[in-house]
Amino acid sequence: MIFDIEMLKKFYASFGSRVERSKQSVGKSMTLAEKILYAHLFNQEDLKSFKRGIDYVNFRPDRVAMQDATAQMALLQFMNAGKDKSAVPATVHCDHLIQADMGAKTDMNTANESNKEVYDFLSSVSANFGIGFWKPGAGIIHQVVLENYAFPGGMMVGTDSHTPNAGGLGMVAIGVGGADAVDVMTGMEWELKMPKLIGVKLTGRLNGWASPKDVILKLAGILTVKGGTNAIIEYFGEGTASISATGKATICNMGAEVGATTSLFPYDNQMSAYLKATNREEIALMADAIESYLKPDPEVIENPEEYYDRVIEIDLSALEPHINGPFTPDAATPISEFAAKVKENGYPRKMEVGLIGSCTNSSYQDLSRAASIARQAYSDKLKVAAPLIINPGSEQIRYTADRDGLLASFENIGAVIMANACGPCIGQWKRHTDDNTRKNSIVTSFNRNFAKRADGNPNTHAFVASPELTMALTIAGDLCFNPLTDTLVNEAGEQIMLQEPKGTDFPPNGFAVEDNGYIAPGEKKTEIKINPESARLQVLKPFASWDGNDLLEMPLLIKAEGKCTTDHISMAGPWLRFRGHLENISDNMLMGAVNAFNGKTNAVLNQLNGGYEAVSSVAKQYKAKGISSIVVAEENYGEGSSREHAAMEPRFLNVKVILAKSFARIHETNLKKQGMLAVTFNNKSDYDKIRENDHISIVGLRSFAPNKNLTAILYHADGTQESFEVVHTYNEMQIEWFKAGSALNVTK
Ligand code: MIC
Ligand code: SF4
DSSP: OOSOHHHHHHHHHHHHHHHHHHHHHHTSOOOHHHHHHHHTBSSGGGOSOOOTTTOEEEEOOSEEEEEHHHHHHHHHHHHTTTOSSOSSOEEEEOOTTOOBSSOHHHHHHHHHHHTHHHHHHHHHHHHHTTOEEEOTTSBOHHHHHHHHTOOTTOEEEESSTTGGGGGGGTOEEEEOOHHHHHHHHTTOOEEEEOOEEEEEEEESOOOTTOOHHHHHHHHHHHHOTTTTBTEEEEEESGGGGGSOHHHHHHHHHGGGGGTBSEEEOOOOHHHHHHHHHTTOHHHHHHHHHTGGGGSOOHHHHHOHHHHSSEEEEEEGGGOOOEEEOSSSTTOEEEHHHHHHHHHHHTOOOBEEEEEEETTTSOSHHHHHHHHHHHHHHHHTTOOOOSOEEEEOSBHHHHHHHHHTTHHHHHHHTTOEEOOSSOGGGGTOBOOOOSOTTSOEEEEESSSOOOTTTTTSOTTEEEEEOOHHHHHHHHHHTBTTOOTTTOOEEOTTSOEEOOOOOOOOSSOTTOOOOSOOOEEOOOSSOOOOOOOTTOSSBOOOOOOOOOOSSOEEEEEEEEEEESOOBHHHHSOOGGGGGGTBOHHHHGGGTTTTSEETTTSOBSOEEOTTTSOEEOHHHHHHHHHHTTOOEEEEEOTTBTBSOOOTHHHHHHHHTTEEEEEESOBOHHHHHHHHHTTOEEEEESSGGGGGGOOTTOEEEEEOGGGOOTTOOEEEEEEOTTSOEEEEEEEOOOOHHHHHHHHHTSHHHHHO
16 A cells, blocks of 8 residues: 555544644634644644744644656755654655657657656655655656545645645645755654635536636736745635535646645545545545535534635636636736737637646546537548647546547647656747747646746747646637637538536546556665766855855846746756756746846846856855855746755855745745845835846845844945845744754754
8 A cells, every 4th residue: 555544544543533633722713724724733832823924833734745857956955964764754756857859658768768867766766755756757746646645634745846736635735945855754743834714705606618727817817926935725615616626626726836835625426426536535534534624614604704714706607718818827818808908918719839748737527528528520520730749647647538539539630749757848848949039829728837847948828727627728729719708610611619527536447557656665775876977967066154154245247127937046857967966956046037238038247357248157156255145036036946956056056045035835944944144125126226237245144033124234335335135034943044044054
């Protein structure tokens, strides 16, 4: 058995009493998120009512999951923590490093060869430290976790921002950087600021072309990319009952796109059915027995405004399919208005590739609904206008979909089935195109669509939609096609209306798989080898501790303008190969960030010689001379991924401070964990005062204390000075991390 049933028995046996005790001490009815959070306090004796958005709380998560692109750094750090074994069940999933090119078979061979060194490292560390290992091809982390490990009422962390996918099974699942995962694996307390709660009330019932994906696409438009920061999104209301567990997972998955800490649904029959369908009947029965604890209290439902910090209502019956994009996942447009928007903005109307799958949308329900449209296209002799690519989320899904003819339905209309892996979703895509310089559009059923993400091409306009809508637009090859109202002309010249998608939540004959790709941890220790000559793996040297002084007259490295996501800070795609080698990956630092002074990427002033050079190159030259530097940025800096490389690279290259208008949660924590100083403008307009050849000091660090602002002093080149206050959110513990040089230095 893959999961630890004895542990789960203990968990369910005490969950109810832990919730009861918390309710007593808080003296109030509870939302589901609160029940799960309080039941996972690190120290059950510490019970009190925590202030949301203010108090830091220590938790004891039940599990850890890591994917190959972040696990390398996580495990390199864990190896330095001096433990024999992970304190909680943990798994590694090899999904990000497989490039999509010719199709699953060829691409798997290439990946196994080109990533051998990294896979060997990950599998031997896993074997040694009691960590379960999912081989390349076994599937995408979040799909595999949902199929095997997620359980109602549980709490987990994962080194990937879409970890909240497990909220589809009523779990509080949170995306973190590797250093946080190390805390949990070493059995230490894991700290999080008590999140605020956004309640989303679902009424009505999805119908026709509308799918679970459209719930979150619409919500992303309401909340925007930072609207969920430091908040848990909890869904409630009668509408939740009609959404399958995998549909719920899709909705929770994409909560990452609004910056939410996590998202979750109350336990119901849909979850119970999914647990049973995936061989976990025992868990379903235990959850059934304590059902009332796995839901918000009735008072919460009756009077949500009193219990949630914000309440949003969505009527599923009236929900239209949405398409979000380009370049940001919160640009939400209902399909009825989309054609006009395409024309108005001059988006390339021709739809050039359709991509279905990813961790967001590769459930049986997703594939079967999209396949129903593919089948109609085939039988009605519709010419499929654009190439179609499918990335199944796991081997279990792929095997089952193959057995049931779903994959054949896609292949009949020309689809290429890629490996069970992230592929194009993370820029691991050798896109076959005639011309890279042409503006072009693609539609995906993925979750993110930042510039250059899928194919590295800034001219690509990527839109996200449900799998069924992606399928329809692929057939039409036209962004302005609306399958709800428009017809297509087939080879015989007849007008064809696409029928509403039809699918089933579960395979009629059950899920099946021959080799799920799992390797349980071994008993025996093996040697972990890191070749000092390796370009891909490098032993981590601890960062130096703080020297006790203020940070004085640091040259400005870059003043970034506009969106600066982790993709801009530490690009994925071709750079994923260096995720285990801090020095090599640091060469990509901030290469996607736009320099506010010249509008260009990767061209910043080198204050040593007056020339314009790559950001990492300038930082390296400063470092060689023992000079520290500072980065300035706008809103939601570090949005997107959990990759801690985005924090470690600046740390490695002697950047001491990130001064932004605001931060995304995971990234802010990553910066703190790595001993960086992350501060925000007290007055956002002070951003405008920063000039290209400024030197900047941050003072007040000798009396660095919680809730006490620091001061920034700008030394302009003309000899004038300006100063203003900057705000930080460090607590006592995090100040210790800063002083020690990193959280890991404190742990040791
Ligand atoms: C992503 O979707 O951006 C990733 C790639 O899965 C990242 C993790 C990474 O950068 O390795 C994430 O979401 O955290
Ligand atoms: Fe992989 Fe994309 Fe999911 Fe990230 S969002 S885990 S890259 S499939």
